[in-house]
Each structure stands twice: as C-alpha cells, then as structure tokens.
Amino acid sequence: MGVEVAINTYRPKEPYKGKALSNVPLIVETSPNDVRHVTLDLSEGSLRYIEGQSIGILPPGLDANGKPHKLRLYSIASSRLGDNGDAKTVSVCVKRVVYKHPETGEEVRGVASNFICNLKPGDEVMITGPVGKTFLLPEDPTANLILIATGTGIAPFRAFLRHIYDELPTPWLGKVLLFFGMQKSEDYLYEEELAEYTKKGDFEIITAISREQTNAQGGKMYVQHRIAEHVDRLWSMIQAGNTYTFICGLRGMEDGIDAAFSAAASEKGITWSEYQYQLKQNDFWHVETY
Numbered sequence: 506m507g508v509e510v511a512i513n514t515y516r517p518k519e520p521y522k523g524k525a526l527s528n529v530p531l532i533v534e535t536s537p538n539d540v541r542h543v544t545l546d547l548s549e550g551s552l553r554y555i556e557g558q559s560i561g562i563l564p565p566g567l568d569a570n571g572k573p574h575k576l577r578l579y580s581i582a583s584s585r586l587g588d589n590g591d592a593k594t595v596s597v598c599v600k601r602v603v604y605k606h607p608e609t610g611e612e613v614r615g616v617a618s619n620f621i622c623n624l625k626p627g628d629e630v631m632i633t634g635p636v637g638k639t640f641l642l643p644e645d646p647t648a649n650l651i652l653i654a655t656g657t658g659i660a661p662f663r664a665f666l667r668h669i670y671d672e673l674p675t676p677w678l679g680k681v682l683l684f685f686g687m688q689k690s691e692d693y694l695y696e697e698e699l700a701e702y703t704k705k706g707d708f709e710i711i712t713a714i715s716r717e718q719t720n721a722q723g724g725k726m727y728v729q730h731r732i733a734e735h736v737d738r739l740w741s742m743i744q745a746g747n748t749y750t751f752i753c754g755l756r757g758m759e760d761g762i763d764a765a766f767s768a769a770a771s772e773k774g775i776t777w778s779e780y781q782y783q784l785k786q787n788d789f790w791h792v793e794t795y
C-alpha cells in the first residue's frame with residue numbers, strides 16, 4: 506500500500522465526540538426491515554480513514570451490569586473523501602436489530618444499532634477507530650475484484666466503488682463483479698447508485714434475492730448459490746491471477762462459498778483449502794463477516 510493507513514486514532518477511553526449530520530432510510534417504510542445510511546461529522550478532529558476500514562460506535566448509557574456499553578464496529582460506507590467530498594465526514598450503513606427473545610418471546614432491540622438508526626442531525630456520537638488494515642483495495646487499476654455481500658455487508662463495497670469509479674484520476678480497468686444477497690427486492694440497498702456504476706466501468710451486479718428466488722435445489726437463493734452458478738468463470742479469474750476477492754456480511758455465507766469453490770477446484774485436482782490459504786497469504790482473499 507502506498508498510502509499510510511491510520512489505525513485507532515481514537516480509542517474507547519478517549520473517543521471522538523462527533524455529531525450526526527444526516528440519517529437516511531435505505532428501505533421503504535412498508536418493509537419490516539429498517540436500514541439507515543447515517544453520516545457523521547468528523548470536522549473537529551483528526552479521524553481519517555480509507556475504504557474498507559471500520560469505525561467503532563460507543564452507545565450511550567449502561568449495560569445490565571451497570572457498566573458502560575461496549576463499542577460496536579461498523580464498516581465504513583463512504584470513501585476517504587466522505588459523502589460531501591471534503592474528508593470531514595464518515596458514513597455507515599446500519600440495520601436496526603429487533604428480534605423476539607428465544608425464551609421469553611419479548612421484543613429485544615439491539616443497543617447500538619437502534620441508537621444509530623434513531624440519530625437525528627446534531628445528536629452527539631462517540632466514535633473510535635478507524636480499525637482494519639487488510640480489507641483494503643489493491644492499488645493496481647487493472648486488478649479484478651470479486652465482491653460478495655449480504656445485506657449491510659454492501660457498506661465497504663459502496664466505499665470501494667465510489668473510490669474507484671468516482672474519485673480515482675485514472676479509470677479502473679479491471680473487471681468488478683458484485684454478488685449481493687438480500688431478503689426481497691425492496692431490501693436492495695443503494696440500488697440506483699450501484700446501477701450507475703455499471704455504466705462507468707466493467708462492473709456487473711448479480712443479486713440473490715432469498716425470499717423471492719429459489720436455488721437449483723428449490724431452497725432459498727443465497728449468494729453462495731449464485732457463486733456456484735458462476736463458479737467456472739470465477740475460478741478462471743482467480744487462477745489467472747490479479748483477482749482479489751472480498752466477502753462481507755453474514756458469517757453463515759462462508760461455508761457455502763467455500764463449498765462452491767471446493768467443487769470447482771477438485772475438478773482440477775486442486776484442494777481448495779490449500780489453494781485458498783495461498784490466496785490469503787498473498788492478499789487475494791479477504792473476509793469480514795459478523
């Protein structure tokens with residue numbers, strides 16, 4: 506990497522006191538899901554970041570044991586210049602966590618995600634970070650990118666795409682393939698923005714809409730099933746070299762992705778786990794799942 510990557514400019518003991526600038530719903534109100542694009546002001550401090558890093562948010566208040574809430578990490582959804590282009594903001598893409606307690610049946614609301622999704626312009630937010638020094642774009646604009654996301658896992662890829670297609674002084678020439686999993690069409694985060702990039706570069710989007718489409722076995726269509734459908738092409742790209750794979754979102758997708766590549770590799774007499782280990786060692790394979 507040619508650029509210096511800042512890490513932990515602000516730590517939990519002395520977080521940056523930022524302010525919310527805007528909070529935009531990314532999904533229609535009639536959907537049971539609520540995902541927000543929240544932009545925070547960094548202008549009074551020295552927090553700078555690059556695409557692929559995350560920030561920590563310290564929710565206000567105390568936990569059940571009377572201790573301050575622990576920080577939660579969020580992938581940065583903006584490019585290093587921020588959504589306003591002045592490098593003084595950071596944006597995150599946050600899903601409101603609401604679920605029924607498995608034993609009591611009571612509704613539980615996730616602490617940090619609800620705090621962030623409820624932010625109003627001007628509200629104070631304690632921010633730490635940035636963190637992450639490996640989930641980073643290669644510098645070579647001829648590199649191919651395979652991006653695999655479920656839900657809010659799209660956040661770092663939005664940052665990547667803005668950077669390579671809107672900010673770099675020279676065109677990104679490599680092929681960029683995005684596999685994007687979502688529950689329903691209405692949960693398609695950043696749909697218009699992503700569609701614009703298909704006009705700006707060699708960029709293709711392949712969606713897996715789990716509650717509207719079925720896979721070859723008749724089950725829910727997940728990103729790993731789309732990977733399996735396209736695996737010959739992906740395997741050729743990976744074997745040809747100069748192809749970087751990034752996976753972000755739900756941890757559960759990882760085994761299925763490995764299974765798809767394992768099948769393709771074994772046809773060539775290659776053991777996927779060993780091959781993947783080499784890819785990881787050489788910075789070609791990056792995973793950020795939660």
Ligand code: FAD
Pocket residue numbers: 559577578579580581597598599600601602603604605606607614615616617618619657658660793794795
């Ligand atoms: P908490 O109050 O911490 O509650 C969450 C806990 O509730 C879970 O750990 C689980 O035990 C339980 N729970 C949740 N759902 C259910 C359920 N259906 N049934 C039973 N129990 C359940 N999140 C984003 O929205 N956007 C991001 O970009 C993002 N990036 C991340 C990047 C990294 C590197 C990591 C590690 C995580 C990221 N997350 C992201 C997840 C985020 O950090 C939080 O974990 C998430 O927002 C929930 O935090 P919370 O405080 O709202 O919930």
Ligand code: A2P
Pocket residue numbers: 600655656657686687688689713714715716725727728729755756757758759761
């Ligand atoms: P589904 O919820 O229909 O099972 P979310 O909005 O909860 O972040 O989910 C984003 C997408 O990831 C949804 O389509 C969801 O499907 C899907 N998903 C859930 N579990 C997995 C998994 N184990 N592997 C791949 N995708 C998954």
